[in-house]
Amino acid sequence: MKILATGLSGLVGSRIQELLKDKYQFESLSRTTGVDISDRQKVFSLISASEAPLVLHLAAKTDVDGCQKDMAQGTNGQAWKINVEGTKNVINACARSGKKLIYVSTDFVFDGKKEKPYSEEDAPSPINWYGQTKFEGEKIVTASSLNYVILRIAYPYRAIFSKKDFVRTLIEKLGNGENLHLITDHIMTPTFVDDLSSALEEIINKESLGIFHAVGSQFVSPFDAGAIIADIFGLDKNLLQKITREEFFKNRAPRPFNLALKNDKIQKLGIKMKSFEEG
8 A cells, every 4th residue: 555645754754764674665755755745736736646545744843943933923933834725735636535634733733731631632732833823723633525534643752763752851851961851830741653553554555534542551651761760771860950841941942841641542443552671
């Protein structure tokens, strides 16, 4: 089966392709193949010409603070052009050519004010521009006539990649003996990318539709994550120091407090999403 995909050169997309390349034939629409998803005509032309019945839309501007700087430019900023206009181009091209869409979104669509973990039925209410642009993308997807899946992921990490994710960054810094200030009042649900690949395969095979939280099975603060990493890799936990969101993110994009996401719905498909320690 052919899958047309955006964002295959990134941390998540490249690993998905590595793990599933023997089962699917991936066609890449990305900057590395000369495609800018904000280029409406090019996106329409390439998606319409492809025989792939499914589009996996991973491409996004994900730098939270970089997106926040774009906010002043509104619809003229890169975050809006990529995350909203780019998504709209992909959706319209899918609608024109009768393709199914899998849109990869984020936990940052939530405001983090809920005391209990978020389910797929909870209403998004983002508090920063990155979350807002991704939610705008979700709204375009759900308002379309497409057969669609929205996969919300959170803090993805993997074993090897040219750009370090938060896990390998912490391993490196602790290994170098650096003191680290890690936040105690931000709860996240880290996602092992290999599990995300398995979830994607199962969703395709079962022809599932709707919104799924494709996240890990453990809620941790960055400080907790640092302690777990230190334990597993035999590193010095005394290098870890506590700090609050207010201190750490001063003059940067606001971060939600509680981004604990439930993954019951996706686990019911028979998918095992690892805890952070297992990952």
